[in-house]
Amino acid sequence: MSKKTWLGTVVTTVEGEGVESFINACTSQNIQFMNVERTSMTSVRAVILIEDVRKLRKIARKRGLVIRFLERDGMYLIKERSKKRFGFIIGIVAFCVALGLLSQLVWKVDIEGASPLVEQDVREWAEQEGLRIGQPQWRLAPEADIQQRVTEEVPGATWIGVEKIGTKYQFRVVEQHLAEEQEQLPPRHLIANKNGVIQQMYVENGRAVVKSNDVVQKGELLVSGLIGREGEETAIAAKGEVMAETWYQGTVEAPLQLSGTASTGETKNQYTFTWNDYSFVFWNKDAEVEYEQFHRETDQLTLPLGFVTVPLPIEKTTYEQRDTMTIEYSEEEAIEHAVSIGKNHLEQQLDNDAKIIAENILQTQTDNGKVKLSIHYQVVENIVQVAPIQQGD
Amino acid sequence: MSAISKKFRKLISKGMQIPIDVTLGLPRVTMIGQLHVYVENHQGILSFTPERVHLRLTDGELIVVGQNIIIKAILPEELILEGTIDEIKHV
Numbered sequence A: 001m002s003k004k005t006w007l008g009t010v011v012t013t014v015e016g017e018g019v020e021s022f023i024n025a026c027t028s029q030n031i032q033f034m035n036v037e038r039t040s041m042t043s044v045r046a047v048i049l050i051e052d053v054r055k056l057r058k059i060a061r062k063r064g065l066v067i068r069f070l071e072r073d074g075m076y077l078i079k080e081r082s083k084k085r086f087g088f089i090i091g092i093v094a095f096c097v098a099l100g101l102l103s104q105l106v107w108k109v110d111i112e113g114a115s116p117l118v119e120q121d122v123r124e125w126a127e128q129e130g131l132r133i134g135q136p137q138w139r140l141a142p143e144a145d146i147q148q149r150v151t152e153e154v155p156g157a158t159w160i161g162v163e164k165i166g167t168k169y170q171f172r173v174v175e176q177h178l179a180e181e182q183e184q185l186p187p188r189h190l191i192a193n194k195n196g197v198i199q200q201m202y203v204e205n206g207r208a209v210v211k212s213n214d215v216v217q218k219g220e221l222l223v224s225g226l227i228g229r230e231g232e233e234t235a236i237a238a239k240g241e242v243m244a245e246t247w248y249q250g251t252v253e254a255p256l257q258l259s260g261t262a263s264t265g266e267t268k269n270q271y272t273f274t275w276n277d278y279s280f281v282f283w284n285k286d287a288e289v290e291y292e293q294f295h296r297e298t299d300q301l302t303l304p305l306g307f308v309t310v311p312l313p314i315e316k317t318t319y320e321q322r323d324t325m326t327i328e329y330s331e332e333e334a335i336e337h338a339v340s341i342g343k344n345h346l347e348q349q350l351d352n353d354a355k356i357i358a359e360n361i362l363q364t365q366t367d368n369g370k371v372k373l374s375i376h377y378q379v380v381e382n383i384v385q386v387a388p389i390q391q392g393d
Numbered sequence B: 001m002s003a004i005s006k007k008f009r010k011l012i013s014k015g016m017q018i019p020i021d022v023t024l025g026l027p028r029v030t031m032i033g034q035l036h037v038y039v040e041n042h043q044g045i046l047s048f049t050p051e052r053v054h055l056r057l058t059d060g061e062l063i064v065v066g067q068n069i070i071i072k073a074i075l076p077e078e079l080i081l082e083g084t085i086d087e088i089k090h091v
Helices: A019-028 A050-063 A075-084 A086-102 A116-128 A143-153 A331-349 B003-016 B020-024
Strands: A009-015 A033-040 A043-049 A066-073 A108-112 A157-165 A168-175 A188-192 A196-205 A221-224 A239-255 A257-275 A278-283 A294-305 A308-328 A355-367 A370-382 A384-388 B028-032 B036-040 B045-049 B052-056 B061-074 B078-090
Touching: A009 A019, A009 A050, A019 A033, A019 A043, A019 A050, A019 B045, A019 B061, A033 B045, A043 A050, A050 A066, A066 A075, A075 A086, A108 A116, A116 A143, A116 A157, A116 A168, A143 A157, A143 A168, A188 A239, A196 A221, A221 A239, A221 A384, A239 A331, A239 A384, A331 A355, A331 A370, B003 B020, B028 B078, B036 B061, B045 B061
Parallel strands: A108 A168
Antiparallel strands: A009 A043, A009 A066, A033 A043, A033 B061, A157 A168, A188 A221, A188 A384, A196 A239, A239 A370, A257 A278, A257 A308, A294 A308, A355 A370, B028 B036, B036 B078, B045 B052, B052 B061, B061 B078
16 A cells, blocks of 8 residues: 655644645545544644655645654655765765776786796786786787787797786796707616516617617616717717516415495484583484494584684584495406406506506415415516716726 | 436446446445454545544545544555544444
8 A cells, every 4th residue: 555655754744724634635636644643633643755745735835734844764864864974975986986997907917837037028028018017907908919919029938828817917828948958968878677578669869789579687788878980989868768578476365255344325313412511412312322333423513604604513423324244256256356456556566658468377376265366467668777877988 | 426327337336247336436444353444435534533533435424433543544545544443433
């Protein structure tokens, strides 16, 4: 019935003769009255909408009634109050404007992946372009343009990526790497670090001493770092890869029977109220005796409230039912298991580029509920080891 | 409202099964306990004191007697009285 009262209402007193007919006249002009009380024989007090005040005044003047306006309420009041607290409103507006403006400035120029020298160059270039802290972003060229130009204009970098992350400009530099490291290596030979049969050789620098299918012993020279005519050799750093077949032997054990505990999947939650030293179980009090075997975990419950998490004085204890399980393996399964264990074990010891090409079970022995295997592995791996050449030898 | 018009409206009301208060502009008075009186189709206030409210209707008058009566709200066609209502009289 009452519409728009939230926009603003005002308490009004009307005094004079014929108050009732005044109300009727007002109602017929769509002025809404609320809480009309008679205060004396000739006066009433009522609440009306602020938007009706002007109409009401007009009618009252015609009829020679005296109206007075008292307390106001609603949105209108906020408007009125905001006039009084003008500075406050200005502050809010100024804050919003400042935030908006400041977020349009450059606040950070980050250079990533560059050596100090190139970083300095990029920084200087950015400075020159006006890409500095405090610079408004709208004055700058789009990132794609900056990226193209910086890549072209800064020497020493193959590619420079420019990305705008909020108020930060991120430069990702990919530098040119000149191949000069190899020259700095001291002269050296390559020798074998294991016995083996050479499978494949790749010599980058140096003179190969052995060839494919040669059997080498540990410590044998593979690639010599001395090149040139006999008698006037120069020492260089030999470099290369020698893949050779090597052999490993190991024993692995695997049990025929495996027992352990595992959860059955059934759980029960117990809730405890705790406050300082006082604690009281108020939910699932008998969870402890329900299961024969169980695993227990206690958590403090918290209440996440945006930025902070408030701990609640409630502890949740989860009881997980457990059961002892026994798995029996047949001998074949146990052997299979042992073989895979052995393989894993060996792979962990070997380099990444090593490959197990064959495995042979030499001996199988079953006793005490265990299978014991002795396995021989054939592996192809890089057997190169560096041996420096003593200058002046 | 003239007698012919009244008859015609009654006829329409009967034939079209429209409530008679709509066609004839008759008042509809709803009372909620002793607390509220809700009047639709009123024609204005004649007099108003905390003990007695006198309303004009299309034909006749409505007198509400009680204590501490105030007009909770008033619109061109409806009105709510609040207070302790003792008596409602249609004259």
